[in-house]
Amino acid sequence: MLRLEDLTLFVRAAALNSFSDTAREAGLQPAQVSTAIKRLEQSLNIRLFARSTRSLRLTPEGEIWLPYAISTLQTLEAGFEQIQPARDEVRGVLQIAVPSDLGRNLLLAVFQAFRREHPALQLKILFSDQVTDVFKDPVDVAFRYGNNDDASYVALPLAPHNHxxxxxxxxxxxxxxxxxxxxxxxxxxxxxxxxxxxxxxxxxxxxxxxxxxxxxxxxxxxxxxxxxxxxxxxxxxxxxxxxxxxxxxxxxxxxxxxxxxxxxDSVPLTMICPHRKQLSATVRLLHEAVKQRCDILQNLRPA
Structure with missing residues (x-):
């Protein structure tokens, strides 16, 4: 019988291409991740990863099965959210990575208004033009320009027609x-x-x-x-x-x-999260606030 923990570790290992990074993210030992993957492979009777001392990559069977594993986890997460009691989740700490120009001259005002609206929330904002690795860097959400085809993280569009x-x-x-x-x-x-x-x-x-x-x-x-x-x-x-x-x-x-x-050039703006579980009420509300501001500016662009 498949274990939910093993399935989760498989999806993260496929995204990070590393058992060590997956273990670090989950607070486990690398050997525990390796054992979980082996247990999953035995249950499925297929080999999911091709391993070597220097690299880790999905086998053809692993690539075929990955989207089904992701879909399964997303379905379970959606069901879990539906049965949770309503609660005010706009509290705690939200760590944000944003491009320098966009952050200072457009989004900072949105962040300030959002923080005033939710005083129990603490924002930590990283301004940088370097592309943030949302899996390895200490951020909850990142704002990113350009087309994002990476299915390993969750992408929420903000300004798809920006140029x-x-x-x-x-x-x-x-x-x-x-x-x-x-x-x-x-x-x-x-x-x-x-x-x-x-x-x-x-x-x-x-x-x-x-x-x-x-x-x-x-x-x-x-x-x-x-x-x-x-x-x-x-x-x-x-x-x-x-x-x-x-x-x-x-x-x-x-x-x-x-x-x-x-x-x-087309430069769509997107807000990304490393995991669906980080799509909290706070993140969704922030996305709505930023999208509302982007929509206004898109409509004001001269024809």
Whole structure:
């Protein structure tokens, strides 16, 4: 007979590709995780993992069975939640990871209002442009830009239609002129973003379904997206930013969208959790608050 604990450890080991990390997360010894997996394999009469001294990976049979195991755990968790008595869960500590620009200029106000609404809750907020590993880092939820195809964690969409836009301050445009074509961008000072040594100085823009790639000249670059936004507002050059990051600057006139007929890269915003069990009432309410703010800004974007 299958044990629920063994099933849970199998799903986590498949996500982490490590018995040691799974054991650490569950507060067990690695040998206990290995024993649980062996017991599960004996019950199923199949081998779930191909093991070596340096790697751990699912066998073809393990890959086939994994989604069924995940579905089973999710169904049990949903049933468990339905029979629990109602209670106020908006308390305790919630640890959040959020990109620097998005966090400081958009979500911080949402977090503040959320905390005032739920005074029994303590928020711990990590601002960083590095991609947070929600399985290994001490966070409950993370906000992440980009398409997330990893089924090992729970993803709650916030702004699925968010795109990048080209922006500059009115002071810069008065001093250097406003680009009227994509080729004009090459002669302007670009403010570019760098992460893990890669400089994003090739901007992709689409018009009527046709994609165009422009290699810009970096006047200033930074590995902090908030710095790039500040430099753009200060009139130091042209930036290629997520609409959510610069929406309030555009609305209040500190920045202007350049070449608005072109659509920039798609950068959907998602809130992710490492486990379904962390989709508490607190997390769901925070998701609703952030989504409401994102919806407002998406609707305010100039056509």
């Amino acid at each position: 990048r836009v080209i922006v500059a301050a009115p002071s810069y445009l008065e001093r250097c002129g406003e680009p009227k074509t994509l080729s004009d961008l090459v002669s302007h000072d670009a403010l570019t973003y760098a992460i893990r040594g890669r400089v994003y100085d090739k901007w992709t823009l689409s018009l009527n379904g046709d994609a165009h790639h422009v290699a810009v000249k970096s006047a200033m670059m930074s590995d902090d997206a908030e710095v790039i936004r500040r430099l753009a507002v200060a009139g130091e050059g042209i930036a290629y930013k997520s609409w959510l990051d610069v929406s309030e600057d555009v609305i209040e006139g500190r920045l202007k969208i350049i070449l608005p007929q072109y659509q920039g």
